[in-house]
Amino acid sequence: MTIQRRQILTFGALAAAGSALSTSAWAQGFPSKPVTLVVPFAPGGNTDIVARTVAVALGKVLGQSVVVDNRAGAGGSIGASQVARAAPDGYTLLLCGAGVIVTVPEMVKTNYSRTNFAPLGLVNKSSMVLLSRKNETRFRNFKELAAYARSGEGKLTAAHSGPGTPNHLALLQLESLLKTKFTIVSYKGSGPALVDLIGGQIDVHFDQVPSALPHLKGGNLQALAVLGPTQDPLLPGVQTVAELGFGNIDGTTYVGVLAPSGLPKDVQDKLVSALAQAIKDPQTVNSARELGSVALSSTPQEFAQILEAEYTLAAQATKDGRLKVD
Known part of the structure; x- marks a missing residue:
């Protein structure tokens, strides 16, 4: 091996090591500024209420403010598009249900697909x-x-x-x-x-x-x-559609947090851990219960499975002509 080639390899190894060290150091300093949590619906709805509860708890864990940004319209695709285009640095996140990510793109042309997002975990479910x-x-x-x-x-x-x-x-x-x-x-x-x-x-x-x-x-x-499959404890005496004799409709809604794909693993791991802590916080659990929902944490893989299952259903429904824009 020539001296020149050794130098090139050495410089390459040092550069790679430096890059890894700088990435790790940068991740250790994350977050150094407020995090934006995009809600793709108008204020006052279920997703917005959940987001504001989660934002407070997540901010306490991260040590930085988590600001809720409502970007409503087009079934949630306006807000989702904003996050899909954002830098994958952990400072712009999306809180929504599976439909925004996998169902809406099956109905209308969007600037994103489910591959543009990295699921971090579920945060809530409700009837x-x-x-x-x-x-x-x-x-x-x-x-x-x-x-x-x-x-x-x-x-x-x-x-x-x-x-x-x-x-x-x-x-x-x-x-x-x-x-x-x-x-x-x-x-x-x-x-x-x-x-x-x-x-x-x-x-x-x-x-x-x-x-x-x-x-x-x-x-x-x-x-x-x-x-849903069962009555809701906060609505005593209100029967399910199935109990009334009209067949079953499961309207259970799962809400989770996603980041733009390409997020550095160290940052993603930190966000996943922080999100899990935030959801298990007693204040988050009690707030969800008072709101009429259930605080629910999960792994990124479990959230990804829910996204994939809904994508399969939405794709088939669209193919059959049963799911379309009004």
């Missing part, structure tokens, strides 16, 4: 409930609603929180069970849909328990049925 106004006279319970919806296609105006969201998928399942069609209205999140439901612009809305609970307690809305 879904079918809501109407408390003073609704056309249907006072789920069976009366079913009869009303079946009395004419498009007669019932039903809302969801955006194309491809769990709320949207639940609505399509209910249409199928009742063998009728609704007039479907798409919103940029649960918050605006709840406002219009209370105001009488729409008839029913599919929402998660955390964002619905304040309005149920306040007397503005009523719960017609739980969309």
